[in-house]
Amino acid sequence: MIKKNILVVDDSAVVRRYLVKLLKDTGYEVDIAHDGEEALQKLRERKYSLVTLDFEMPRLNGLETLKEIMQCCPTRVIMISAYTTDSADLTFEALSLGAIDYILKPKSSVDIAKISDEILKKVHNALIIPIHKLKKQTSSPDEKTICIDSSIDMGFVLIGASTGGPRLIEKICKSLPANYPHCVCVVQHMPEDFTANFAKRLNSLSKVEVLEADNDLELKPSQVIIAKGGWHLHFKRKLKQYYxxxxxxxxxxxxxPSVDEMFFSAASILPAKKILAIELTGIGDDGADGMVELRKQGAMTLAESEKTAVVYGMPKEAYERGGAQKVLDFDDIIEEIIRYGQL
Structure with missing residues (x-):
């Protein structure tokens, strides 16, 4: 078997030494670059299976380097990000440009060994993703004008996603018209410190209102709610209102947050016949069992196809366990979400 070769790009000697040792001990072939310009030179000379890329570097920073990589030599890239508000914003920008995933640097160099398992898992998962799925998402479809009958009750669009999901969630939010009649709730696997910034970014790009989930937040039409990192998104009812x-x-x-937790809570609280549940790209099976329950109760259920899913794990399990009624390409899923707003 040919060894997978990885390029570690970081101006920190401590981080470079640690990543090189960890990856080499696991059997990978590893090269290093001290900044973005050196990384691009190496990428032009040799093809790498994967690049780990720091944001803050001299000469050419991580975001500028990523743009160049995706233009000249598309490669699997995992960003190395710090626990800061600015880094969260940069991370979402990097994911929209084609980075597969990100790893959060420990707040102290002493703690770097504590994330070894996470690093190796993300590297392994990234390496199985086909290169052709790294291309930047196409632009969102033109906004659809929806005529709303005031007598129509609000419905619920429930979306679960993991690896590869942020770009898709962004595209969905940008596609929704300002008068979208339903409430959209999203569980995207993401660290606690990042979900507020994710919601803020999406809100700035969307015609609908995008919020991070909070206790007692009322579900309303033309609203997208992003599950809060570190908490599960559940629902409750007071009289005829949902929160x-x-x-x-x-x-x-x-x-x-967990997709299964949201789906099971929805199955017990929300009117199932007013639910459209969707499983997008992601590793593992989170959401598959919850979708089975939603389908049993009469909800509409969809899973993303292997053709468009960056990782065909969560949607595959949702379909094979009998939860998803249909398997659709991502752009067709957006069309279904828009169409659901016209029912």
């Missing part, structure tokens, strides 16, 4: 309830990880789910 968000933030729930702790009492079931010891691996992902917090």
């Amino acid at each position: 968000i309830k933030l729930a702790p990880n009492s079931a010891n789910r691996f992902f917090v």
